[in-house]
Amino acid sequence: MGAIKNAFARLPAIRPTMATSNFAYQELPTTPSRLHDVSPLVGSPIMSEAWRNQGLKAHRRLGSLIRTSPKRLFVVALVFVFSIVVLVGGSVQVRRRNDAAKKVVEEPPRIPYHWEAYPRLNGVYNGIRSLVKYVDWLPEQQATPDSKIEVHDAPPLDPEVVDPYPDYSSAKYLKNHHPVQRCYLDENETYAAPDIYAYPGVPASMTAPYWGAYEIFGVKPDRCFERFGRFGPYGYSYGRAEEGLGLSNHLAHSGADKIQDVIHKVDYRNVNWGKAQEICYEKNRKRFESEETTMEGTEGEKKKTLKRTAYVLRTWTGYKYSDIQLLSLRAMINELALKSGGEYDVHLLVHVKDDRIPIWASEEIYNKTLRANVPKELWDIATLWSEQMMRTYYPGPFLKKDNVANHAGSDIYGVYRTAHFALQWFAQQHREYDFFWNWEMDIRYSGHYYEFLEGVSKWGAEQPRKFLWERSARFWIPGIHGSWPKFSVQVEREAAESKEEPVWGPVRFDTGKYDMLPSPNETRPPTSFEADDYEWGVGEDADLITFDPLFDPAKTNWVFNNDATGYDTEVPMPPRRAAIVTVARISRRMLDTMHEETWRMHHTMFPEMWPPTVALHHGFKAVYAPHPVYFDRKWPLDVMDQVFNRPTTPEESPFGWGEHNMQGSTFYYNAGFSGAVWRRWLGAREKGEGGREDEEAGSGRMCLRGLLHHPVKHERVE
Template identity: 55%
Template sequence: MSPIKFNPRNLFVRTRFPYEKLPGADSQSSSPLFSTPMIKSWRNRSPFSDRWRRPRLSLGRIIMLMVLALLLSSMIATGIVRQHRYNDEQRKKGERKLYHWEHFPRLNGYYNGIRSIVSFKDWVPEQEVAKAINAGNPKTQKWPLLSKEHKEPPLDPVPFNPYPDFSTGVYLHSHEKVEQCYLDQDEKIELPDIYAYPGVPQNMSAPSFGSYEELGMEDKVCFDRFGRFGPYGYSYSREEGGLGMSGKSESAGADKIWNREKKIDYKGVNWSDAQRRCYEKNKVRFVKNETAEANSDTPPKKKVPRHAYILRTWTGYKYSDYQILTIRAMINELALKSGGEYDVHFLMHVKDDSIPIWASEEIYQKTIRDNLPEEFWGMATLWSEQQMKSYYPEPFPNNVYNHAKAPVHSVYRSAHFALQWFSQAKPDYDFYWNWEMDLRFSGHYWEFNTKIGEWAKNQPRKGMWERASRYYIPELHGSWKNFTDLVEEETFNSDEKPVWGPVKFENTGMLPMLKETTPPHSYLQDNYEWGVGEDADLITFNPIFDPAKTNWVFRDDVTGYDLELPEPPRRCAIITVSRLSKRMLDIMHRETYLMKHHMFPEMWPPTVAFHHGLKAVYVPHAVYFDHNWPLETLDNTFNRPSKPTDSVFGWGEHNQLGNSFYYNAGFSSAWWRRWLGSIENEEGGTLQEEAGSGRLCMRPVLFHPVKFERGAD
């Protein structure tokens, strides 16, 4: 494949966060230099016609007119040439200066298709190929970037099943029996499987941040669009109950899925009822019966945590067919095939405060029907800013600086209000996932959520906040233990004390601290033991940093603390996507309504965890870059900027444009749409896939943001 024709401007996505004015030329359309001149119209007669109706043209006059015409043409041509030159000079002056990372070589291995799949043991990342080529290693001749040897994938797709075998004696010895769930009330429609290829496209690029191996995820497979979304209706017609979206797609080998998988008619599926029935069948797995356990001679079996998976949506949101596929995957993989471990909810913001959703059940249900696809009715909870004003009433005094110039109850400044209220209205969950509508995931939801939860549970508290403030770069840092040791050494050599338990700071009013968050011994006495086996109260997907050390624009949106004292210490994680414990949401709720404390949404949960000594971790999931950054440059830029203005969480956030997960990342949506089969930056699409190595096959990747989706072109 030839290097893709990359237009950096196509990576810039519009966002509600104006953190930085990116350099670039202003429009020239309003300039008088480039406006169209007004030209007077001439009548079809000589200007001298008032004196001579039929002038005589002598030979001399004819020659004179020809000379004048030639001179006039020459002047016009010269003017046009000069104007073009001037325009070119202005255009060149107006072009923005390329960022430093745009000069690094582009990575194209992301676009190697399923016909180039090899077993994981034979996979060589593109970065390793580039390194060998630069070193003049002849071994690279055996590492072609693309393979056209196969007309179909050299390996067949197989069902991907990350769940434990719920029927084994080992599982049943310590857990309650898992009852099988179905899509229909008559229990005839079995839950679909998804399919993965047991390999990776040769020379597919490796992630720059994070590690599948460290999280315990399956890293030796890849997913194409047919195996991932086919069972949810992507690849068969609407008459058959699907969505009929694969008609133009490159599809070599995709029919092998249907040799094992049945096509499901989704037209009559009621996902709300399916979730409810599944939970009722498996309630014993979650509800603790202390009386029965006290009277039993056998040891009590482990209770499984319950999760609320909350999709933050709003009235007027348009659900594309691709969005519907994603939501079906969430419900099936998280809630149904797990035996009821999750409930998927829509927390819908009613943007029009004049709609009396609380006065009429009929209006409440009509609002849902008007704003949600029918198959998801029954899963929505409505809220409004007017409701939050009553739930968390004014005043909220002593604001340091409201950079957004927005009311405190606006969703822009207080998206957490609705989440806190939801946790009080529906208190029967152990964890609440705050999920945005522009997130996408190419892997299996239950595997991802479960593995990161287990990983976070096993993390010690010693060095927790310091590790969470940095990106983990496996190629540079080595193992997670090496990374942990490095962070401890850097902390020891710095002027700052490590965080150990609830942070202490000067204040005039705080809630009492929890006894269980008090350290059992000193920092030096701890051997990375405290916190191991403790569920995390907060899991974020970007580092948890100190905003006071950056020029992040909302760092001073702090309310309710004594203005005569220094601003309280705080922490922040960009993008509000997170997993929060019930314990943490209860404290956030009490801090809000009792103490009138408030901060900008990205800053509030990490700061509450910081103040109260809760367990908070940044999970090192796989993040990819579209340019081949030198490792030291990557580390220095993202982990140790030379001054606050260089922080990637502020004016330096342009460094995030070329990755797969950040609020303004552009590569994320472009790569995701290429995986769906669309043309991006004049590359990709069906014809190129058929002429090359086939459709894309991707390892599990979390994408943000994806503002729109297109299919095969």
């Protein structure tokens, strides 16, 4: 560390880089033409006066034929029908030949991407009848051609309860915390918040993730989840006659009885999740009260207080809540809110897409709209908003002349460009929360929500700020970089060699004719960069946590890199950062600054760029959490490192033209592998593979370690 520290002592003062690219990322959709409103026959001979006159003459000749003898009429009719058949057949053949010719001209053979030549990895699909202890597991990437897996008649291991929570009843916990009161699904306390189950092992030859790791987040790497243990307690496996969803009736069941026999059947349709969360919090209110709360009977000894988190899912009117989606929502609420004694609350932030509906003016209209668009069990956790409301809340002016580029071609209040407006507004209404998870409806997680999110949050708090932006800009590939500490040292060395000034506190830049919003005092560095010994930031909660790297858009040809509004366009663009996929945890204090920037300074940017850039400008603590990501191909590690971490031109960046490299991964905005793995895990047949027959003939139901899937665009299980 000392060598790295000395290297930075010779670096110049901060000078933000303003590199831009003239390359267009893609053909963006243009304004639709009105040609579809015009008759397709306009301009055709069929619409001419001559054609209509010929038709009239033909009609008269047909009339004279009808008045002739039946025999002659039959012959004429036969000839007519035969002619029509010949003409139609010939027309079809000609059209087919023309279509084929057009395809040859218009659709040349696609040139495969380089990664499509790599061998396919299939170990992620191995099932519970091949389970091995974690110490005996050999990843698929390390297997030899003659490696074979042993498939048993039934799962060789028994499922276990997953309990990632602190031991709330232990003397160690109670010494510093208030007791945790048990929470229930119903007001009568008939049904306690249920447990979920996992197997204490992994399938033999299971594929290993290429980047990220479980251990750094405290997520157990030695267990896997299959669908009965994961979703059975939420109504997945028992039939509708027993108030369940009955989704497992036509799927493989091997070993499921051991879980089926211990779960309690609950009619979740009658659960009021909002009421359950409210009661749980009230029972445990003391855990979150001010630090003045003292230990009963011991004067002056204080108990630790916990911060609360809102887990906000962004949905919209017209959204179809599938049965699998309901299972996921029940899991989130139970595992995050109820089982934790109120540390989280789950909310639906519902976008009312029709601006003509005055949800702000009438409680009756508000409730009618909500109940028509949200399942009954979720009514009390839903909050409605509309773009019309945001126009009133953030009136601007957002001047077009101060907008660098609007690649989306949409209004500044359109949710596509400013989805963060609604979250900023929501945070202003809910001052009881310290953090807000901004979650998307097409994300799924196969593991335990509390284990993962708490692990990520605690890891973020442990990270020192020194070189934090530089570490967070890269993918950690353990297979080539080694452990996280080794990776950190490598990043620091490369940062020093690059001669770029590291980010240290709020970044200053030329604002031109506009003033800059002052940064909070607590985000300013307590010492110089050189004097800090990797101490600043340790123990400080992260203000921003993302699941993709915090990259510099100016070094890429990402299409939305210039969508910044409210900044002086006569000076260079301000420095920016972005993280693809708008899923993140944001602190209340940072959301407050985002809110101030929007209403006071009239600043905003594309949603994936706005929170990271506000963090950069104002010195908030921002981290990319390197969660495990799997790929469907066996990539050479040096090639993977080059492609994702060392592009030589903006066009090669994985956040631009190079984004095709993400298609075979389990997490990115266009990752095709993510949805395929999720549906196969549910028991679906995907592109001719999987499903009940394949599971029963192979190694059984898939068993995944905790895995974040995005996007999942549908969940049909046939």
